[in-house]
Amino acid sequence: MERRTIFAGWKLPMLLVAPQLVLTFVFFYWPALVAAYESLTRTDAFGIHVTFVGLANFRSLFADPLYRAAILRTVGFCAAVTALALGLGMVLAVAADRELRGRDLYRVLMIWPYAVAPAVSAVLWILLLNPQIGFVGRFLVTHGIRWDYALNGNQAMLMVVLASAWKQVSYNFIFVLAGLQSIPKAVIEAARMDGARGWYRFRTVVLPLLSPTLFFLIVVDLVYAAFDTFGTIWAMTEGGPAQATQTLVVKVYNDGVVNLDLGSSSAQSVVLMVGVVALTALQFRFLGRRSGA
Amino acid sequence: MRRTGNWLAHTVLILGALLFVLPIWLAFCAATLDPAAIDRGELSLIPRLGHLGSFWGVLAHGGPGVPPVWRMLVVSFGMALAIAVGKIVISILSAFAVVFFRFPLRRAAFWAIFVTLMLPVEVRIIPTYAVMGDLHMIDTFPGLAVPLIASATATLLFRQTFAAIPDELVEAARMDGAGPLRFLKDILIPVSAANLAALFVILFVYGWNQYLWPLVVATSPSLDTIVIGIVKMIGIDTSTEWNKVMATAVIALIPPVVVVVSMQRWFVRGLTEGEK
Structure with a gap:
């Protein structure tokens, strides 16, 4: 979509676009090149000799059962967080779409958790689920359930999924509600x-009209679960017990910052970047088609 | 039909609101307790409003x-x-x-x-x-x-x-x-x-x-x-x-x-x- 009326001159616009371009090059392209370079090299234990090793870092990365497990774990984690956040967001949005008494208050109550930091939601869920001090966790323990996410990997995973999804429900709520309200009343x-009527009308009329919104939300939720949940996971479990909650981003941090294995960590960063760019392209194709229609 | 629908919607929304508000409320209440009481698992949903000292304490120190x-x-x-x-x-x-x-x-x-x-x-x-x-x-x-x-x-x-x-x-x-x-x-x-x-x-x-x-x-x-x-x-x-x-x-x-x-x-x- 190109404008017909424009301003003349080329020096001013180049000046205007310069700050963003400079920041983009310094903080995106330069780091990306650094990552690409480091992913192809290996530094010796003393940090003196750097040797070019080709794709060896990638080969050993994908041969590493721990990394393959982390990929699978991340996929499962993202799918669970997305399903929970989107599902709950949809249920609440459908309820809030009705002409109810107190509708505006309900909306505020659903929207504010958007502001909660991932690391803060972790703290709140520790207060709920910790087996010693947690409101629910202690209840479980005193009722004979062996609940201890510091020891049990599955329980730890359940806990980080709950805390991550909890924070993301409101985002989904906002978009589904907007989507519902943009459906013409005449269609309904x-x-x-x-x-x-009822469920049949929802499934055959409302859901197809909502599907662009839902597709958009699935992509956003997956990206959120993959990257923004570092704070949640690190504050609750630090990726443990025994890597049970170590997603790919947690592993990048752990290998790069904690264990200082730069070659492997950079190779992991490159893999993640390629993944995210692919997701972006997918979404752009879809959004492009929609706005063109 | 419509009335039961609205009733259901209210229930769903109230449950949702509780899901979001309760953890924060619990955190607020916990902030008013003694740390030893929390360690013993004595959380409660009733805050001790006379004990807001921890808020001033962390703000200042x-x-x-x-x-x-x-x-x-x-x-x-x-x-x-x-x-x-x-x-x-x-x-x-x-x-x-x-x-x-x-x-x-x-x-x-x-x-x-x-x-x-x-x-x-x-x-x-x-x-x-x-x-x-x-x-x-x-x-x-x-x-x-x-x-x-x-x-x-x-x-x-x-x-x-x-x-x-x-x-x-x-x-x-x-x-x-x-x-x-x-x-x-x-x-x-x-x-x-x-x-x-x-x-x-x-x-x-x-x-x-x-x-x-x-x-x-x-x-x-x-x-x-x-x-x-x-x-x-x-x-x-x-x-x-x-x-x-x-x-x-x-x-x-x-x-x-x-x-x-x-x-x-x-x-x-x-x-x-x-x-x-």
């Missing part, structure tokens, strides 16, 4: 007149 | 290993404001240039920015740290904020808003003899005020809630944000003073929640219009 009326 | 909370609030405010304002300024300028001008390499510039759309700082953490080292920005306040200013989301949002401005408006401004910068200041920015407000909310919250980047780039306690401080206060195993942790968590929640709730109308509209 027509479906009602044709005798489509 | 901080907790084990962290500076006073008021200091961390200053750092968090500074970081969130720098990110929000910085991002909005550079994005308005670049979107204005890309939409209202033709210049060499315009498409290349747009694509160079666009590719970074969803590349969060989390995936480029180690290499960005290396670059920051070369720039001598490690453990500095600009080091906290500047790398997070560079991103494409805001540029894309403004590009969409600007592209929707009718040609007649631009034409009229030109006939009145307004140059490009006048046009930007007197017409474009007022017209996009709602998007601007929405973007401010989104970016303020984004900046306030950062964890991984400050953790990596800033090590001196004087640069601790409040989010960093909270996690630091959870001792690895020994004696965490949970009342102080919870008081800090509640304080940390207040500014972004106030921003979101008070600007809710704009924020929701800008968010849902912008991303689609």
Whole structure:
């Protein structure tokens, strides 16, 4: 979509776009090149000799069962967080779309958790689920359930999924509600007149009209779960017990910052960047098609 | 039929509200308890309103290993404001240039920015740290904020808003003899005020809630944000003073929640219009 009316001159616009371009090159492209370079080299234990090793870092990365496990774990974690956040967000949005008394208050109550920091949601969920001090965790323990996420990997995973999804529900709520409200009332009326009601009307009329919003939310939720949850996971489990909650980003941090294995950590960064760019391209293709239609 | 539907909707929404509010309420109550009582698992849903001392305590003196909370609030405010304002300024300028001008390499510039759309700082953490080292920005306040200013989301949002401005408006401004910068200041920015407000909310919250980047780039306690401080206060195993942790968590929640709730109308509209 190109404008017809524009301003003349090329020096001013180049000056205007310069700050963003400079920041983009310094903080995106330069680091990306550094990562690409380091992913192809290996530094000896004393940090003196750097040797070019080709794709060896990538080969050993993908041969590493721990890394493959981390990939699978991340996929499962992202899918669980997305399903929970989107599902709950949809249920709440459908309820809030009705003409209810106190509707505005309900909306505020659903929207504010958008402001909660991932690391803060971790603290809140520790207070709920910790087996010694947690409100729910202690209840479970005193009722004979062996609940201890510091020892049990599955329980730890459940806990980071809950805390991560909890924070993301409101984002999904906002978008699904906006999507529902953009459906023309006439369409719903027509479906009602044709005798489509309840769940059937929702499935055959509302859901197809919502599907672009839902696709968008799935991509956003997956990206959120993959990257923004570092604070949640690190504060609750630091990726443990025994890597049970170590997602790919946690592993990048752990290998790079804690264990100082730069070659492997950079190779992991490169893999993640390629993954994110692919997701972006997928979404852009889809969004492009939609705005073109 | 309709009535039972409404009744069901109320139930669902009340349960949802409880799901969101209860954890915070519990944290508030915990902040009023003795740490020893929390360690014994004696949490309750009734706060001891006469015991708000832990809030004043952490504000003035901080907790084990962290500076006073008021200091961390200053750092968090500074970081969130720098990110929000910085991002909005550079994005308005670049979107204005890309939409209202033709210049060499315009498409290349747009694509160079666009590719970074969803590349969060989390995936480029180690290499960005290396670059920051070369720039001598490690453990500095600009080091906290500047790398997070560079991103494409805001540029894309403004590009969409600007592209929707009718040609007649631009034409009229030109006939009145307004140059490009006048046009930007007197017409474009007022017209996009709602998007601007929405973007401010989104970016303020984004900046306030950062964890991984400050953790990596800033090590001196004087640069601790409040989010960093909270996690630091959870001792690895020994004696965490949970009342102080919870008081800090509640304080940390207040500014972004106030921003979101008070600007809710704009924020929701800008968010849902912008991303689609």
